[in-house]
Amino acid sequence: MMTAPEVRPDRRLRLFESLPVSLTARKASGNRIWTDEYGELVDMESGCWAAPLGHAHPEILETLIEQAPRALHLHEKFVLRHASDLTEELCDASGLSGGDYCGTYLTSGTEAVSAAVWLAENLTKRTRKLCTNLSYLGATPDLRMPRNPDAWTDLDIRGCLDCGASSRCDLCEKLDGIDFRDHACFVFEPGNSGGRVLCPPPKLVSHLSARIRETGGLVVCNEVTTGFGRTGRWFGFQHYPSLVGASDLPDLIALGKGLGNGYPVSGVLLRSSLARQAREENLIYVQSHIDDPLGCAVARKVVEILGRDGLVARGDRVGASLRAQVEEARGGLRGISEVRGRGMMNVFQVPPEASPSRLFTALLRRGYFLGLSKRFQLLRAYAPLTLTDEEVRGFSSALRQALEEEGEEGRSPETPSPRG
Ligand SMILES: Cc1ncc(COP(=O)(O)O)c(C=O)c1O
Numbered sequence: 001m002m003t004a005p006e007v008r009p010d011r012r013l014r015l016f017e018s019l020p021v022s023l024t025a026r027k028a029s030g031n032r033i034w035t036d037e038y039g040e041l042v043d044m045e046s047g048c049w050a051a052p053l054g055h056a057h058p059e060i061l062e063t064l065i066e067q068a069p070r071a072l073h074l075h076e077k078f079v080l081r082h083a084s085d086l087t088e089e090l091c092d093a094s095g096l097s098g099g100d101y102c103g104t105y106l107t108s109g110t111e112a113v114s115a116a117v118w119l120a121e122n123l124t125k126r127t128r129k130l131c132t133n134l135s136y137l138g139a140t141p142d143l144r145m146p147r148n149p150d151a152w153t154d155l156d157i158r159g160c161l162d163c164g165a166s167s168r169c170d171l172c173e174k175l176d177g178i179d180f181r182d183h184a185c186f187v188f189e190p191g192n193s194g195g196r197v198l199c200p201p202p203k204l205v206s207h208l209s210a211r212i213r214e215t216g217g218l219v220v221c222n223e224v225t226t227g228f229g230r231t232g233r234w235f236g237f238q239h240y241p242s243l244v245g246a247s248d249l250p251d252l253i254a255l256g257k258g259l260g261n262g263y264p265v266s267g268v269l270l271r272s273s274l275a276r277q278a279r280e281e282n283l284i285y286v287q288s289h290i291d292d293p294l295g296c297a298v299a300r301k302v303v304e305i306l307g308r309d310g311l312v313a314r315g316d317r318v319g320a321s322l323r324a325q326v327e328e329a330r331g332g333l334r335g336i337s338e339v340r341g342r343g344m345m346n347v348f349q350v351p352p353e354a355s356p357s358r359l360f361t362a363l364l365r366r367g368y369f370l371g372l373s374k375r376f377q378l379l380r381a382y383a384p385l386t387l388t389d390e391e392v393r394g395f396s397s398a399l400r401q402a403l404e405e406e407g408e409e410g411r412s413p414e415t416p417s418p419r420g
Pocket of ligand 1: 108109110111113136137138139189192193194222224225226256257
């Protein structure tokens with residue numbers, strides 16, 4: 001008699017928005033993930049937006065294998081050269097050297113933003129913080145939405161996104177009630193906006209940064225998602241002219257995700273003059289994982305590869321081509337109402353009458369894994385910077401077919417899979 005296969009209970013605590021289908025990943029390498037249900041997929045999400053070089057990059061694997069037996073984790077009180085070298089190499093590669101920064105390295109993006117905010121509070125002796133209501137900053141109670149209104153001014157900028165060039169922020173009543181003298185910092189998140197790609201306008205960023213600084217407050221850039229080439233520049237703030245001059249650079253920069261290409265390492269860069277102040281004032285910040293040699297060695301290799309292979313500019317070019325081809329593919333069809341993006345940070349807005357889940361599944365069947373937000377009614381493509389032109393063409397053609405299938409024009413033949 002046949003015995004029924006053992007059904008093992010799923011003991012995962014699943015606190016995230018579920019997918020409309022089951023996806024079991026067996027392996028991830030380069031721009032691809034191999035799944036039981038849908039075979040080989042192009043990963044248009046770079047893991048969780050954290051693998052700009054693609055999965056299992058051979059040089060990152062080599063670095064892990066070389067560094068782990070030497071020193072994986074140590075007490076932060078040792079001299080840890082990797083951490084210091086990482087800051088120098090990162091600043092050189094990304095155009096930050098004029099800012100003269102020191103850095104400390106942690107584990108998650110949430111920790112990096114939280115540490116940056118903590119530093120700003122302590123250095124300015126103020127506790128209130130300013131940010132926009134679109135910015136996701138982290139998962140812990142001090143950062144997550146809805147933020148505590150006693151500690152945060154969450155400026156509602158939805159009306160600012162298409163504000164005409166002629167109107168002036170200094171005359172805008174939206175900003176009337178803000179007393180900048182109370183604020184430790186402006187935490188600027190340059191446009192990921194919780195995965196929606198809604199970029200704050202440069203004139204607003206210029207105004208808020210100037211106002212915060214003239215009262216002795218600091219500018220903190222949250223580059224957890226927008227860093228490491230995601231937006232077509234090394235950092236998302238580099239799209240904002242008011243923050244790129246040597247004396248205008250951010251006072252603090254929070255790093256995460258792409259810094260480790262999937263290995264969990266994050267960090268905070270702080271202007272050296274402020275780092276000196278922190279030391280003089282004996283600020284103490286402790287965690288188990290500070291400047292871990294393994295994470296820093298991996299991050300150094302990520303920085304080296306991004307610079308050596310010109311991947312930031314490449315991502316910018318391929319991202320622009322992706323948007324152009326998607327615009328063409330959606331022409332005359334209704335399933336996508338808007339394409340928004342910068343570099344390799346792109347979203348496809350689905351109109352209210354259509355279903356993002358159905359489009360997501362139709363693309364899976366054709367070999368493409370995208371981000372799905374039912375809440376914001378969109379699909380997301382935060383692909384590795386290594387996405388190839390052929391993968392872009394394949395995706396656009398698969399999208400066209402999926403939209404045709406969903407729309408009035410009826411079914412059409414399947415596109416070849418990305419392998420073929
Ligand atoms: C802009 C931004 N800041 C901070 C975080 C938090 O990073 P982590 O999830 O690594 O803690 C995220 C994560 O998605 C993010 O997108």
